[in-house]
Each structure stands twice: as structure tokens, then as C-alpha cells.
Amino acid sequence: MEPPDPPRRDGAPHAALVPFEDTVHYFEDFEHTAWRLETQRAYAVDRAGERWKRWQAGGRFGYEPNVPWHTLVRRATDGQRYLLATAAGNVEAGEDIRTLPRTEAVRHGLPDFDFWLFDSRTVVRFAFDAEGNTLGVQVIETPETVLAACQTRDRAWHLATPAAEFRARTPSS
Numbered sequence: 241m242e243p244p245d246p247p248r249r250d251g252a253p254h255a256a257l258v259p260f261e262d263t264v265h266y267f268e269d270f271e272h273t274a275w276r277l278e279t280q281r282a283y284a285v286d287r288a289g290e291r292w293k294r295w296q297a298g299g300r301f302g303y304e305p306n307v308p309w310h311t312l313v314r315r316a317t318d319g320q321r322y323l324l325a326t327a328a329g330n331v332e333a334g335e336d337i338r339t340l341p342r343t344e345a346v347r348h349g350l351p352d353f354d355f356w357l358f359d360s361r362t363v364v365r366f367a368f369d370a371e372g373n374t375l376g377v378q379v380i381e382t383p384e385t386v387l388a389a390c391q392t393r394d395r396a397w398h399l400a401t402p403a404a405e406f407r408a409r410t411p412s413s
Contacts, residue, residue: 282319
């Protein structure tokens with residue numbers, strides 16, 4: 241019998257990468273909660289989509305260009321501007337999106353990788369290349385990894401600010 245692989249430097253267990261499409265059933269099968277931590281500055285899949293092109297051509301996603309918050313957002317990076325612009329529709333549909341500045345996330349020891357946590361028992365962890373392309377995901381159900389994900393969710397949830405409150409608190413010029 242071969243010895244197990246040594247632990248990864250980032251603490252993640254070794255698990256095979258599978259295409260994200262192989263995990264979409266979790267969105268229909270979960271019983272109680274589905275929670276996502278997003279940490280990337282931008283996502284290549286967004287930049288490749290039609291909505292990105294529409295957004296670059298001036299398409300609107302429920303925001304008004306004369307609102308001070310949107311003035312601030314427009315000055316940010318394209319990836320962040322796109323995510324914030326399209327989030328408005330998700331919030332209107334009922335999603336609770338919260339924001340935590342990266343400096344605060346680092347200060348509180350939150351991880352720097354994206355994952356979904358389903359029913360506090362399954363972690364679907366993303367792997368990205370340097371350009372933000374999704375390489376695949378790991379499906380992990382080890383107690384240690386699930387516990388760490390639950391603790392991350394709880395810390396992030398209590399530290400982060402709901403989208404509407406974040407917009408209201410963020411100064412703009």
C-alpha cells in the first residue's frame with residue numbers, strides 16, 4: 241500500500257478535480273443550505289459570456305449610472321464592477337449577498353479560495369488558473385474540511401455587510 245500524499249501547503253486535502261458541471265446536482269439536492277464564498281477579483285467565465293459583452297457595451301443590470309455608489313463602482317476594476325452590477329438582480333431574486341473587504345477577510349483569517357458548502361456536509365472547492373479560468377472543483381466531505389468550511393461561513397457571515405447596507409455605507413465622490 242502506498243503512503244498517502246503529503247498535506248498540501250494550503251491545508252486542502254487531496255481530491256481529484258472534476259468539472260464543475262458534475263456537481264450541479266447539489267443545487268437541486270441540498271436540503272437546507274447552499275452557501276458560497278467568492279474570493280477572486282474576477283472570473284474568466286464571466287468575461288467569456290454574452291452578459292459580459294452586453295455589460296461592456298453599456299447593458300444595464302438593474303443599476304442607475306447617476307447613483308453615487310455606481311460612480312464608485314465604475315472606478316473599480318472591470319471584474320469587480322461586473323460582479324457588483326449583476327449582483328443587484330440576484331439580490332432582487334432573494335439571494336442574500338454580503339460584502340467583506342479583502343483586507344478584513346485577511347485580517348480575520350478567512351481563506352483565499354472559493355467554495356460552495358452544501359448542508360454543512362459537502363464542500364465543493366474551486367481551482368483556478370492565474371487568469372481566473374476554472375480548472376475544476378474538488379468535492380470534499382471529510383469532517384475536518386467541512387468543519388473548517390462551516391467555521392469560515394460563520395465568521396464571514398457575521399463580519400460581512402448585506403449588499404444594500406454596504407452600498408449605503410460606502411462613501412462615493
